[in-house]
Amino acid sequence: ARTGDPEVVYGAGKTPEQVAAIMATLHERHPERAVLATRLSPEAMLAVESLGADVHPVARAATLGPLPTPRGAVGVLSAGTSDAPVAAEAALTVAVHGAGVTEIRDVGVAGLHRLLAVRDRLDDLDCLVVVAGMEGALPSVVGGLTGLPLIAVPTSVGYGASFGGLAALLGMLNSCAPGVTVVNIDNGYGAGVAAARIARSASPDRSGRRANEAGRG
Amino acid sequence: ARTGDPEVVYGAGKTPEQVAAIMATLHERHPERAVLATRLSPEAMLAVESLGADVHPVARAATLGPLPTPRGAVGVLSAGTSDAPVAAEAALTVAVHGAGVTEIRDVGVAGLHRLLAVRDRLDDLDCLVVVAGMEGALPSVVGGLTGLPLIAVPTSVGYGASFGGLAALLGMLNSCAPGVTVVNIDNGYGAGVAAARIARSASPDRSGRRANEAGRG
Amino acid sequence: ARTGDPEVVYGAGKTPEQVAAIMATLHERHPERAVLATRLSPEAMLAVESLGADVHPVARAATLGPLPTPRGAVGVLSAGTSDAPVAAEAALTVAVHGAGVTEIRDVGVAGLHRLLAVRDRLDDLDCLVVVAGMEGALPSVVGGLTGLPLIAVPTSVGYGASFGGLAALLGMLNSCAPGVTVVNIDNGYGAGVAAARIARSASPDRSGRRANEAGRG
Amino acid sequence: ARTGDPEVVYGAGKTPEQVAAIMATLHERHPERAVLATRLSPEAMLAVESLGADVHPVARAATLGPLPTPRGAVGVLSAGTSDAPVAAEAALTVAVHGAGVTEIRDVGVAGLHRLLAVRDRLDDLDCLVVVAGMEGALPSVVGGLTGLPLIAVPTSVGYGASFGGLAALLGMLNSCAPGVTVVNIDNGYGAGVAAARIARSASPDRSGRRANEAGRG
Amino acid sequence: ARTGDPEVVYGAGKTPEQVAAIMATLHERHPERAVLATRLSPEAMLAVESLGADVHPVARAATLGPLPTPRGAVGVLSAGTSDAPVAAEAALTVAVHGAGVTEIRDVGVAGLHRLLAVRDRLDDLDCLVVVAGMEGALPSVVGGLTGLPLIAVPTSVGYGASFGGLAALLGMLNSCAPGVTVVNIDNGYGAGVAAARIARSASPDRSGRRANEAGRG
Amino acid sequence: ARTGDPEVVYGAGKTPEQVAAIMATLHERHPERAVLATRLSPEAMLAVESLGADVHPVARAATLGPLPTPRGAVGVLSAGTSDAPVAAEAALTVAVHGAGVTEIRDVGVAGLHRLLAVRDRLDDLDCLVVVAGMEGALPSVVGGLTGLPLIAVPTSVGYGASFGGLAALLGMLNSCAPGVTVVNIDNGYGAGVAAARIARSASPDRSGRRANEAGRG
Amino acid sequence: ARTGDPEVVYGAGKTPEQVAAIMATLHERHPERAVLATRLSPEAMLAVESLGADVHPVARAATLGPLPTPRGAVGVLSAGTSDAPVAAEAALTVAVHGAGVTEIRDVGVAGLHRLLAVRDRLDDLDCLVVVAGMEGALPSVVGGLTGLPLIAVPTSVGYGASFGGLAALLGMLNSCAPGVTVVNIDNGYGAGVAAARIARSASPDRSGRRANEAGRG
Amino acid sequence: ARTGDPEVVYGAGKTPEQVAAIMATLHERHPERAVLATRLSPEAMLAVESLGADVHPVARAATLGPLPTPRGAVGVLSAGTSDAPVAAEAALTVAVHGAGVTEIRDVGVAGLHRLLAVRDRLDDLDCLVVVAGMEGALPSVVGGLTGLPLIAVPTSVGYGASFGGLAALLGMLNSCAPGVTVVNIDNGYGAGVAAARIARSASPDRSGRRANEAGRG
């Protein structure tokens, strides 16, 4: 983590024992800050829970060690319940990377009134993460309602011509709302890292950032 | 046109002389109904104009012979001016195929207030054609505002990862608004034929349809 | 269901308990109309059966609550038995959405005489759903025999260069029969919603539609 | 031409002078048999015409030297006029490779009656070449009407999701009619070579084949 | 089987009981000719074996009823042992469709001497089926050695950029050996049907074909 | 521009007259702020120059009206000269959207020493835009050197398997450096809008942002 | 192995018994040189271990018989632990094919300092194999640091838009570092063969190569 | 050229004046070694010719300054004349990078006897570059005849399903001949750089290499 970010364990393709061992080692090295583990199987969640980690089942993730004091505010918007794991991974990653986070769910494009109903809540945020599968239209609509930095996360939710999230990914890359940027399919983690950086740098107390990045290099 | 539809000349890959000759022949055979020619080059438009055809430059199309009395009402919605040729091809095709048509322009998803402002006009229609390029999100949003039959037309407007309209096509096929059906990229003609059939069958005066399809073979 | 459509539960990725619980809740809220659940595993079918739902095993679907009185007539055509689940999903969806439905099976393009033998039955219908996998040629052939609104459903049946239904999808989008519109691969549900809307609006008793959509919002 | 086939010049990417020079050289070497040149520009057609070659403008091809006596019978079927160049290239190639050929045009799948009207003419043939663009459905329908060897040629005719002939190619590879084999997009030449071989070997006078292939190796 | 071909059961996606029941029914209807079943699971092979079917484990196929007297000769060439199931499916299909068949194995392009050693055996054949996975180069090499009709079968053998047989398919479609035609990935069955038709029509005793196709509809 | 952004004219597909007319109209409406026009042909650049616009030939763009006072600092990094137009479009867009901008050129991944030599200059920036074609590796390397928000822009520079920028796009979406976000191929404009928003919100004088966005709708 | 290479058994799709039997047979034929078996399941590893083979679990491979004396030096570089199996397969293949090999791990592009720290070790090598998944950027960076022959191996490590290694493959094919050549996704074996050939031919003692290839056919 | 390679100008997208100016500047800096310019338009060839550069029209390239004394021997094999520009670019690049080069043309896979006739000439070479379009099978066949390092270059020669060289590229990546490595479509330059490095390191006089790379940074 040369860039000042917390350590993260990518759980896919690792045994529960491996995940638990890496988390423990990283935690010992820096007990004062959180380690994040993502893409955990149910077995890996049990294994890290017995280490004392906080498990987040929807996000399929866990943290070990204290979360940083949040600076700045990120909103994570999503439509269907199928996108929930990716949205939760993004939200938890934001928190672990030191920004505040609000989850706004069930605001799909085919039910605009629900989205319009939460529009005012967007005004107090510094950055948005917008998660959507299938046609991936939500970032365009949200991007038309706000001038905030907006990171779009396509999900692999869908079937047939969704081609594992490709349809949503292409939709987001072609968004007619200017200023939308995009991460890989299902990459809530990457969106969370980017959003936390943006929100933290937008927050008034700037001495903090310099401090916590001092050791990099 | 065994199915009762008017004759249509597809102008792409034909010389102006060929287009004009085919239009003239088809018109002579049935002077009482319109011939439609689509995908016309500027030169072909001039050639058919001197035959007495009505030229529609935005639609890159022309008609020769009287249009039928419209039955039923189709709305053709589009966002940007780049999508105008496809929207105009769809609208003209609807008219030639015997339904009434209203064009509603400049209602992109990144400017929702304009779309919401026309929402009430949708109530009196029998079928919608929704034209969009880039991410192709408009049909999902419109489909969430209405229960009408809705035909989505992806356009090749865009660049890079729009892949010639593929992004919009995939977006529309994966629409989270139920009941959206889709035609080929830039196929305003096909959407117009389908919409006219739906709108005509939805209109009260049903004797007409049976009559005008009596001769089919 | 702001658009007046019945509530639908998409069973893929949900546990049997989740499906049953959602069906029960939706049914309680509006016991006077049907709830539809699709893409059910065998276990989910058992779970909803014990709630009193009607299970449709071929369609991998179930309904709870009374079906609406049908208005208008939809035909669902398919070729091989491998396409049966998608055709059955489409047919059940039509019924749940308030239109009458006739299934016409075993009419593939490589055995034209069977298709020609049913041609007269198409005359009394208001809309067609045509389901086909592999090369997806059936909609073009049927579209040449009739002037009805026609919704084509590609299926993922096939192997090798069918690429999970892509070959059939592209075939249908490029149909040389004008007026064919297309839905996502295996999306019998979407085709059924669209077809029911078209058939209902084509049926004489129009007061019904306005009534049952009055509450939309 | 070690395999006993006539010499063929592929004109794409060659100057008119190059094409004419190669044709002249090959003709001089074997004045008793035909040289075929394909994919000729209008300029190349003029250049070879002044050599005394027979130019076939629809096929964009030319021959120099006497055609062989035909043995066996190939039918070349096609739908629209846009597919005519590919069908003509196939038919000319068949003739140059020593088989008889019949062209049957305007038999698209969306107008079945025209196809059914020519069905009896297929009985006297030894092999079929079926040319189609857009959705490429014609081989499946023809393949269901006959048990003859059938070679399908996809064309690049179409736009949008035809992806330069990919849709037709995939459709033909997935044909539900057994025994259909396929060549590259627009490859009338390759289909013609294969069909001529099949038809010649099916014709009674078999001494000929052995004779004319005696020099190979 | 309107085209005079034997009945074939495609076993993929069917239960062992379904396969056995269909084979039995078809056999009863025409006990004088063979029924072919392909793509059988080990369980389905056991099920049909107890019906009295002949099981071909490498081909993952079985036949019930007497094979026809062979007419004409087909060669089936393949390279590695991984392509054996597809080659065996092709060879068995040829036999069931009434032609003689010779299998020539282990003749990959990276070991040319083995291929050159069998070259003379090709002279007595009427048609070739060439099966290859990975880069699919074998048909080009064989096609350069012979003037016979040649059907290429790409297989899904390979990994990474073979993309499930796509690399081999594209290679074969672009073969520089003229007259190569291609079937779907892993489609030994389709190649066998086509090859048997070609070989039978090339064999001297032609009365047979007409007779056995007399009943077609 | 409901979101507080300046007005932008997308010049692709518009005549020089259309571009000039739209720029003039928008400028008249708000002479106190800049209008940006992108994707200008040489002719369109001349046309807007005679209006008094500032033309930026490398960026193929022009501005009319005073640029805002910059707040925050964006770095635009690029490797080869082929990527210069996209980098320049990004840099100009940043300036028009109110942030300061530094261009850092000729820092490709195959010449690391040049990149390492500028590393210290990155420390004073608020956001990076990293432009790269071909394999698109630069954002991963830069992302490993800094913890700043980083927007990657793939370009269509390359040939063969670059597939018009697809290789670079996929590379960037799969970046192993966390927190990289991506825009469409060649979309310097979109990256510039996003980067300006991020940099402005990171700059100390925050009253400004609220003020200049006060009128949004 | 006509080309002088050792015999190799590709274990994918073979039973443990088949792998063990082939290894034993090949070993008996030439007990003086090693047989390599790759892509082994855990069960196959056990089976060949009881034959006396040396099992390499990370590489999922085994050897039977003495390795040749190494000539020349190959470096195998990789970034993450997920790429370890492919890197190990490459390294073992190099050894079996008679060259020396050094593995350099954990040198990803997002942590340049680790790569720069090993740069001097590259000077003594004759050829590099560079293994990377996700965006596949490592070969470009390494290629910029050295003038050695460099073989890039994309891996299927990644998710979403990595498309099973396609992103890494395209990245490597488009490398801006000249002289990078590429093998199939996950093909450590192929890279190892090529690298061993290059390193051996670069080593001073050249008599050896001629000797050990003398028997080739 | 930190890696010791000569300077190279990539002419695509540069004006003749730009190419000439860059060549002149690079030449002045190091008049003792050659500058290479590739992908030159006819106009650029004229422009650099008047500088005194040696123009290679088939390779669409030019050199300025003395070529190095060759060390080691590379063979460049190709099939058709359409692949000649890519083969010539590879051969010239080899020479400029200091290795000897032999071009072997007209050795396509569909005419094996010509390839077998040159087989003995391969024995004296150190590295092969094998150029092929269409199905790209030549490297597999050559790779089976020799144990030399072999670099395969797919070309964009072909049409339809060659997809601009994709078919050849995939074929080469999936080659069943072990040890084949691959470069980008049409990338004769890249293959030449790699081959020259391999051949030079294989040549006895090794002091040279160290010397001429001594200045690298």
Ligand SMILES: Nc1ncnc2c1ncn2[C@@H]1O[C@H](COP(=O)(O)O)[C@@H](O)[C@H]1O
């Ligand atoms: N869910 C995720 N998606 C993508 N990358 C991740 C994810 N979680 C962790 N990572 C990345 O994986 C790295 C750790 O990988 P590893 O060392 O294999 O556990 C972290 O530093 C992150 O950059």
Ligand SMILES: Nc1ncnc2c1ncn2[C@@H]1O[C@H](COP(=O)(O)O)[C@@H](O)[C@H]1O
């Ligand atoms: N813009 C269009 N897009 C797709 N198909 C069209 C279009 N215009 C006409 N067609 C179809 O082309 C047929 C006429 O083709 P042709 O005989 O070649 O002029 C019509 O019957 C329509 O089915």
Ligand SMILES: Nc1ncnc2c1ncn2[C@@H]1O[C@H](COP(=O)(O)O)[C@@H](O)[C@H]1O
């Ligand atoms: N239309 C065509 N499509 C594909 N291949 C062709 C075509 N015409 C000729 N050929 C092939 O091109 C070879 C001649 O190529 P060339 O020597 O370049 O003229 C012939 O032997 C044929 O194999």
Ligand SMILES: Nc1ncnc2c1ncn2[C@@H]1O[C@H](COP(=O)(O)O)[C@@H](O)[C@H]1O
């Ligand atoms: N990991 C591997 N990846 C690709 N090809 C391999 C691999 N291992 C072995 N091979 C090839 O497979 C051949 C043996 O295949 P088989 O006879 O099916 O066991 C060898 O000669 C190699 O060319």
Ligand SMILES: [Mg+2]
């Ligand atoms: Mg969604």
Ligand SMILES: [Mg+2]
């Ligand atoms: Mg749009």
Ligand SMILES: [Mg+2]
């Ligand atoms: Mg079907």
Ligand SMILES: [Mg+2]
């Ligand atoms: Mg067609």
Ligand SMILES: [Mg+2]
């Ligand atoms: Mg093979």
Ligand SMILES: [Mg+2]
């Ligand atoms: Mg670059």
Ligand SMILES: [Mg+2]
């Ligand atoms: Mg990697």
Ligand SMILES: [Mg+2]
């Ligand atoms: Mg070639």
